[in-house]
Amino acid sequence: MAREPRRSGQAGSERTAASGSDSKVAAGPARRKAAAASGRTAAAKAEAALNAALPQSAPPPGLSREAELEAYRAMLLIRRFEEKAGQMYGMGLIGGFCHLYIGQEAVVVGMQAAMKPGDQVITGYRDHGHMLATGMDAKGVMAELTGRRGGYSKGKGGSMHMFSVEKRFYGGHGIVGAQVPLGTGIAFANRYRGEEAVCLTYFGDGAANQGQVYESFNMAELWRLPVVYIIENNKYAMGTSVARSSAQQDFSKRGASFNIPGEQVDGMDVRAVKAAGERAIAWARGGKGPYILEMQTYRYRGHSMSDPAKYRTRDEVERMRTEHDAIEQVRKRLLEEHKVAEDELKRLDAEVRQIVNEAADFATHDPEPDPAELWTDVIYETA
Amino acid sequence: MPTDVLMPALSPTMEEGKLAKWLKKEGDSVKSGDVIAEIETDKATMEVEAVDEGVLAKILVPDGTENVAVNTPIAIIAANGEDVAEASAPRQKVEKAEQPETPAKGETEQAAKAPAKAASAVATPPAPAVQPEPDVPAGTEMVTMTVREALRDAMAEEMRRDGDVFVMGEEVAEYQGAYKVTQGLLQEFSDRRVVDTPITEHGFAGLGVGAAFAGLKPIVEFMTFNFAMQAIDQIVNSAAKTHYMSGGQIICPIVFRGPNGAAARVGAQHSQDYSSWYSHVPGLTVIAPYSAADAKGLLKAAIRYPNPVVFLENEILYGHSFPVPKLDDYVLPIGKAKVVRQGSDVTIVAWSIGMTYALKAAEELAKDGVEAEVIDLRTLRPMDTDTVVESVKKTGRCVTVEEGWPQAGLGAEISARLMAEAFDYLDAPVTRVSGRDVPMPYAANLEKLALPSVADVVEAAKAVCYR
Incomplete structure (x- = not known):
């Protein structure tokens, strides 16, 4: 996603500037004060809108012990992976852009639980979680982040451009909103061939303001294509809150003028996501056309690694973490309702940590691509 | 005074069409806006409306006539009170000002802007000098x-x-x-x-x-x-x-x-x-x-x-x-240029419509004793540089032709490649003929000036031959 100034080669210096409080605004005390004040106003506004938008639906159907354990493990894998990726970025092992999924794990994990084998997934640039959820190997994903030959794209794609035809994951797209027509086209192919598969097309609240999204909505409904549009509303398009960017803040209604049904879902509750996902996928698979799910979620980290964190308050982030965290919710239910022993969860934690550490180790030591790879895969050559 | 009804153009690029059907017959009175005939091309059909009030005095082109050129008189309308027989008598001169303003029904939006004549120099194809592909079996129909x-x-x-x-x-x-x-x-x-x-x-x-x-x-x-x-x-x-x-x-x-x-x-x-x-x-x-x-x-x-x-x-x-x-499966290789005309004095490189200028210019040049080799690139990427270089090794001179703008155009690219790969063979600078560096104007005369012409190609070819 190239909407921010592309960081230049020396990663370290800019990170220092971003984290080192106000070094760039520090022209004088007055200016600093003004900047801070305006920052608070925008953030306060955003928080008010956030409170108003918090989901208030009835509790969703519960999950079995096994399903909760599986969701817990899958979400934990994504979180630990992303934390590690953040660390490796800080060490200069990962370059360019790196958009972390921390906070939003319940969305992909819940949807994955609602899918059937053969269904496809496509998303934008905040894509590591989607890849891990579809079962792609953590080593291959991490090695792509570090630009190594063992990465899913042989090191030629990077964070935003990874694919696995085997796992039916179609990327990983860096242009905001571009994946929406692409996912609609994959659904077109499903219908053309008379296949049962549904294409899950993810995008954010920011991408939801792109024109091509609505061009896609129109064709998808017109031709009754088997596609589910999942709008991951994490409340901020980079640093612009939904309140400051969207005339219609209820994204489930964004398909209304095309007669596409939609619903708002508590995207921090994996049970709610799974239940809504099953409804939406059944609708699309049944030949009724597209369906929109607005997942109300939240990202704890910045938009990318160089985020000024000035557009929202620390309190807001903290409150979402402590009161709504997707993983903590499941953990609590596992311990209290499903009577899972603390030790069993600890064992799962250790298992996940080991996978992530092995991935990091592989991604650190795997060699860079062979220089000859510069020239390969430009054009597909048939044998 | 009698009025000629002219064969209308459905689009700016239409050159001829079929007079499908007359809806009025000789002697019928017509008024402005009456549909009097239907014409069709391979692209569309449209109705011809009368633009004057009077009597359809004479039908000059009967039903079903194919390949009627745009602006050919197809009928004569006599004004009310005029002598129909006199009006329908053959006349020599067709006055252009009376060209009917015909609406183009069922025509594409961008083609319907003006009932203009296709007057560009490239409107008629040059005599085909196209050689069959080398892999077409001899005797193929x-x-x-x-x-x-x-x-x-x-x-x-x-x-x-x-x-x-x-x-x-x-x-x-x-x-x-x-x-x-x-x-x-x-x-x-x-x-x-x-x-x-x-x-x-x-x-x-x-x-x-x-x-x-x-x-x-x-x-x-x-x-x-x-x-x-x-x-x-x-x-x-x-x-x-x-x-x-x-x-x-x-x-x-x-x-x-x-x-x-x-x-x-x-x-x-x-x-x-x-x-x-x-x-x-x-x-x-x-x-x-x-x-x-x-x-x-x-x-x-x-x-x-x-x-x-x-x-x-x-x-x-x-x-x-x-x-x-006429072959069951005629498939050509991608990335291969074609030498469409052999020559020894100058290489002209073109593609798509640029070929019309190139081939006509080659004919003109031949009259002056300059034999041009004309290469049709056909594929622009990957570009078949080898074929161009081989030709320039023989001729020592190259002119590129394109309708696009000059800056960072393909002519610039070909020129750079020749400098890199055939520098020692060049006897003159590679010269580009291109569209002018302006947005395309609408007016007929300005549009013509904005596009390359056969004369431009001839001039460039002579210049690189120092003639």
């Missing part, structure tokens, strides 16, 4: 067909051959194609495989790319490439780059096709040549044929090619006829 028919046949043949091939775009199905290139495909292949889209270039280009990622082989028609600018992000960022970005996992077998470049009298937004734009992009293959045989053989190759292809057609060439080998 040649069939004369238009570029439009050749493109249609190529699509139909590939759709018969492979069920994954489908065509989508604006007006490709029910309307039979805005320029009639997809004529008849809906009837043969049904609306499952011939898909009318809403007017939504960015959306359907992206949808086509997604379908290609999932294994289909879409042919995406743009009504013109001017409108593909709305979709260029999907063409460049999604179609061209994903194979590379996926480390070779994802392939994108898609053809983006449609008319490219200036038509006639449609102004700056509808008259642009994208040859150099797309040929700039690694991951894309760019084809721009001139003859009907190349159009057919290369479009078939493009549809089978497992990579994104930008296939640049030309509206003015659609109606031009060429001999096409």
Whole structure:
């Protein structure tokens, strides 16, 4: 996603500037004060809108012990992976852009639980979680982040451009909103061939303001294509809150003028996501056309690694973490309702940590691509 | 005074048409706005309205006449009270001012702007000097067909051959194609495989790319490439780059096709040549044929090619006829230029409609004793530099011809390649003939000035020959 100034080669210096409080605004005390004040106003506004938008639906159907354990493990894998990726970025092992999924794990994990084998997934640039959820190997994903030959794209794609035809994951797209027509086209192919598969097309609240999204909505409904549009509303398009960017803040209604049904879902509750996902996928698979799910979620980290964190308050982030965290919710239910022993969860934690550490180790030591790879895969050559 | 009713033009590029039917007969009285006849071309049909009140004194061109040139008098209307017999007597002079203002019903939006005559120097095809492909067996029957028919046949043949091939775009199905290139495909292949889209270039280009990622082989028609600018992000960022970005996992077998470049009298937004734009992009293959045989053989190759292809057609060439080998499966190699005319004095490199200037200029030059070798690039990316270099080794001189703008045009690219690969053989600087560095004007005289001409090519060729 190239909407921010592309960081230049020396990663370290800019990170220092971003984290080192106000070094760039520090022209004088007055200016600093003004900047801070305006920052608070925008953030306060955003928080008010956030409170108003918090989901208030009835509790969703519960999950079995096994399903909760599986969701817990899958979400934990994504979180630990992303934390590690953040660390490796800080060490200069990962370059360019790196958009972390921390906070939003319940969305992909819940949807994955609602899918059937053969269904496809496509998303934008905040894509590591989607890849891990579809079962792609953590080593291959991490090695792509570090630009190594063992990465899913042989090191030629990077964070935003990874694919696995085997796992039916179609990327990983860096242009905001571009994946929406692409996912609609994959659904077109499903219908053309008379296949049962549904294409899950993810995008954010920011991408939801792109024109091509609505061009896609129109064709998808017109031709009754088997596609589910999942709008991951994490409340901020980079640093612009939904309140400051969207005339219609209820994204489930964004398909209304095309007669596409939609619903708002508590995207921090994996049970709610799974239940809504099953409804939406059944609708699309049944030949009724597209369906929109607005997942109300939240990202704890910045938009990318160089985020000024000035557009929202620390309190807001903290409150979402402590009161709504997707993983903590499941953990609590596992311990209290499903009577899972603390030790069993600890064992799962250790298992996940080991996978992530092995991935990091592989991604650190795997060699860079062979220089000859510069020239390969430009054009597909048939044998 | 009697008025001539002239054969109207349905579009700025129409040169002739069929007088399908008279709806009035001699002696009928007519008033302004009455429909008096129907005419049709391979693109569309339209009604001819009377522009004067009076009596249809004489029908000059009977029902069913084919190939009636635009502006030919087709009937005479006598004003009320005039002597019909006298009015219908043959007259020598046709007054241009009386050319009827005819509405073009059922014509495409951009073609309907003006009932202009196709007066450009390139309107008539030069005598074909096209040699058959070397791989066409001797004695193969040649069939004369238009570029439009050749493109249609190529699509139909590939759709018969492979069920994954489908065509989508604006007006490709029910309307039979805005320029009639997809004529008849809906009837043969049904609306499952011939898909009318809403007017939504960015959306359907992206949808086509997604379908290609999932294994289909879409042919995406743009009504013109001017409108593909709305979709260029999907063409460049999604179609061209994903194979590379996926480390070779994802392939994108898609053809983006449609008319490219200036038509006639449609102004700056509808008259642009994208040859150099797309040929700039690694991951894309760019084809721009001139003859009907190349159009057919290369479009078939493009549809089978497992990579994104930008296939640049030309509206003015659609109606031009060429001999096409009658073979069951005529497929040409992508990336191979063709020496269309042999010569020893100067190499002229062109493609698509640029070939019309090049071939006419070669004839003119021959009269002055300059023998030009004319190369049709056919594929712009990958560019067949070898064929150009081999020719320049022989001639020592090169002129490039394109309708696009000069800056960063393909002429500049060819020039740079020759400097790198044939510097020691050059006896004169490589010279570019191109469109002028201005947006395309509407006025007929200015438009003509903005485009290259045969005279420009002749002059450039003589200059590099120091004559």
